[in-house]
Amino acid sequence: MRRVLTAADFSALPENPTWTEVEELALLIDGYEIALQRPDILDLMAWGNPIWMGYLKRKEPLPKCSLELWLILFGLQRSYLRDRWEGENPDGSPSxxxxxxxxxxxxLRSALQHEQNHPDESHPVYVPPVLIELPDPALHEAPPLADTIHGAISMRQFWRSSDPAxxxxxxxxxxVMEWVNRMAAAGGFETQLDVLGLTHQDVMETVLNPAENDxxxxxxxxxxxxLLQCIWRIGVQIERTGYDDMLDPISRCSFAALNCFWSSLRSELFARHHQPPLVLGSNLMMLEKPEP
Incomplete structure (x- = not known):
């Protein structure tokens, strides 16, 4: 499921899934909302139930399109798997x-993998529109840093625009730390690592610790x-060590990895090719709103 979210890669979907994996795949989409956007569907259950019952009772063929199959699986999760599941016969065999x-x-697995391996512009594989959102800097007052501080003017513009450029x-x-710490305080990224299937410890062991060892x-x-999680963690280390050159540009910071993380973060946010997308803004999480 992590490969589906982070790389739009369906090749690793299990051939013999657990019921938890079936439900997880079904719930990667919001079937009700997608159905409303399709003039040929609109009402998910009214559209999907006849197809499902024809398949269940009379072995009628299922749709070929991955999105339509995904909608049917979503509907099954919202009904049978969630509310009235009877998975086994009295003898323990599958019902x-x-x-x-x-x-x-x-x-669905077969359709997704086929569409992934044989791209067709007129019929692209469906990728769940999962977004990771950070609080919108434009909703909050920028830190009162003097214009003479390196990058303060540009960062103040970013607080107004939310534009990574x-x-x-x-x-x-x-x-750097003023922005990252405020985002962390608002639940901006650490609590969302789960979307990537990661924990704080995973990030420390696989990304931050190697960087600190060059x-x-x-x-x-x-x-x-x-990258944001690592920058925040370096900030915690800076605070604990009493680092007193906070006005130094990060290129001269004694925590050498900080500059590498910042450069990579800027490049990634500006390129906007990461999956799932990270969105700056359009979020309900709030800090102190500035006075009108």
């Missing part, structure tokens, strides 16, 4: 219902959310 649901999963190239350490390859391949 006809269970086998039919697994048949829908198998058809405005992030300064070589700001003072305090400029192995920068993992950070160059990391998602921006992971």
């Amino acid at each position: 006809a219902l269970a086998l039919a649901i697994l048949g829908v999963y198998a058809a 405005d992030l300064p190239e070589d700001p003072a350490v305090i400029v 192995n920068f390859m993992p950070l160059q391949q990391a998602h921006p959310l992971v």
Whole structure:
């Protein structure tokens, strides 16, 4: 499931899934909302139930399109798997219902992998529109840093625009930490690592610790959310060590990895090619709103 979210890669979907994996795949989409956007569907259950019952009762063919199969699996999760599941016969063997649901999963897995391996612009594989959102800097008052501090003016523009292109190239350490700490305080990224299937400890062991030992390859391949987590963690170390040169540009910071993380973060946010996308803004999480 992590490969589906982070790389739009369906090749690793299990051939013999657990019921938890079936449900996880079904719930990667919001079937109700997608159905409303399709003039040929609109009402998910009214559209999907006849197809499902025809398949369950009379072995009628399922749709070929991955998105339509995904909608049917979503509908099955919201009904049978969630509310009225009877997965086994009295003798412990899988019920006809269970086998039919697994048949829908198998058809979806096959369709996703086929569409991924044989791209067709007129019929692209469906990728769940998962977004990772950070609080919108434009909703909050920028830190009152003097214009003479490296990067303060550019970062103040970023606080107004939420445009990654405005992030300064070589700001003072305090400029970086003011933003990252405020985002962390609002639940901006650490609590969202689960979307990537990661924990704080995973990030420490696989990205931050190697960087602090001059192995920068993992950070160059990391998602921006992971890079932010590492920058925040370096900030915690800076605070604990009493580092007093907060006005130094990060290129001269004694925590050498900080500059590498910042450069990679700017590049990733500006390129916008990471999956799932990281969105700055359009979030309900709030800090102190500035006075009108």
